[in-house]
Amino acid sequence: MTTQRETVKAVTVAGVDPSGGAGVLADLKTFSALGAYGCGVVCALTAQNTRAVTGISAVEPAFVKLQLQTLFDDIRVDAAKVGMLGTAAVIEAVAEVLAEPRQRTELRHRIVDPVMVAKSGDTLLPKPAVAMLREALLPQATMITPNLPEAGILLDSRPPETLTEMRRAAERLRRLMADDGQRWVLVKGGHLDGDPHDLLHDGDRMIEYESVRVPTRNTHGTGCTLSSAIAALVPQRSDVPMAVEAARRYLHAAIVAADGLRISRTEGGHGPVHHFHALWRP
Numbered sequence: 001m002t003t004q005r006e007t008v009k010a011v012t013v014a015g016v017d018p019s020g021g022a023g024v025l026a027d028l029k030t031f032s033a034l035g036a037y038g039c040g041v042v043c044a045l046t047a048q049n050t051r052a053v054t055g056i057s058a059v060e061p062a063f064v065k066l067q068l069q070t071l072f073d074d075i076r077v078d079a080a081k082v083g084m085l086g087t088a089a090v091i092e093a094v095a096e097v098l099a100e101p102r103q104r105t106e107l108r109h110r111i112v113d114p115v116m117v118a119k120s121g122d123t124l125l126p127k128p129a130v131a132m133l134r135e136a137l138l139p140q141a142t143m144i145t146p147n148l149p150e151a152g153i154l155l156d157s158r159p160p161e162t163l164t165e166m167r168r169a170a171e172r173l174r175r176l177m178a179d180d181g182q183r184w185v186l187v188k189g190g191h192l193d194g195d196p197h198d199l200l201h202d203g204d205r206m207i208e209y210e211s212v213r214v215p216t217r218n219t220h221g222t223g224c225t226l227s228s229a230i231a232a233l234v235p236q237r238s239d240v241p242m243a244v245e246a247a248r249r250y251l252h253a254a255i256v257a258a259d260g261l262r263i264s265r266t267e268g269g270h271g272p273v274h275h276f277h278a279l280w281r282p
Helices: 023-033 061-074 088-098 101-106 127-140 148-154 163-174 222-236 240-256
Strands: 009-016 037-048 053-058 079-082 109-112 184-188 197-201 206-210
Touching: 009 023, 009 061, 009 222, 023 037, 023 222, 037 061, 037 088, 061 088, 061 101, 079 222, 088 101, 088 127, 109 127, 109 222, 127 148, 148 163, 148 184, 163 184, 163 197, 184 222, 197 240, 206 240, 222 240
Parallel strands: 009 037, 009 079, 079 109
Antiparallel strands: 037 053, 184 197, 197 206
C-alpha cells in the first residue's frame, strides 16, 4: 500500500508583471518548477515589459484582505512569498491577515521580498510605504530577502558596498524581525562587482554563499524567482540553509538558460530568466 505524499502549497502575495518575468506570474512558474502547488493573491497591477514600468495600479486593500482570507479559509498553505505590495494600506492589510491566529499557527514559512525598485530602475514602492513594511510586516517574516539597495532603504542608510558592510547590514536587519523562533535574513550581493556573494543570517550563524556571475542582461525577475524558490523549497527540505542553497542553484541554472529565450522584439531590455529550464529548451 502506498502513502500519498502531502502536496506542498505555496502562495505568492504580490503584483502582476504582464510580461511574465517577475511578480505573481514568475512566482507561479517557480512554484510549479520546484514541485509546489501555487496560489496567488494579486496586490497590484503594473503596465510593464522588459524595458520599463509605465504604470502601477494598486488593488483595494479590502479586496486584498478578502482574497487572502478566502484562500486561507479553504486551503492550508505551507509557505507564503510576499513581494510587491504597492502601498502602505495594502501592506497593512496583508500584515493584519498574517497576524490572525490561524495564520500564526498554520503558515509556518513567510518569505518577504521587500520589492522597492524594478530592474529597469523604476520605483515600485513609495517612501511612505517603507515605514509600514518595516513596522508591520518584517516582524512577522520568517525570512527577508533584500538586495543591497533594498537593505539600504530598510536601514535608512546607503547600500552596503563591501562584504564586511553586508555582514553588518544583515545583523541590523535581523534586529527588525521578531525574536521568537527561527528568523532569517538573506542579503543578496549581486549589485557588487565580481562574482555574487549572498549572506544568510539567523542572529547567530552567518552563512556565505558564492556563485559565478553569468554574463547576461536577461536577469529580469531574479529577486522574485529566488524568494519564491525558497518559499517552495523550505517546506520540502530539512533545514533553511539547504533550501536556500537549492533555490540559488535553481536560479543560477535559470539565468544560464535565459539567453536561449527570445521574448522582447527589441534590444536593450532585461529579459526574463528561464523558469522551466529543466523541462524544455528553446
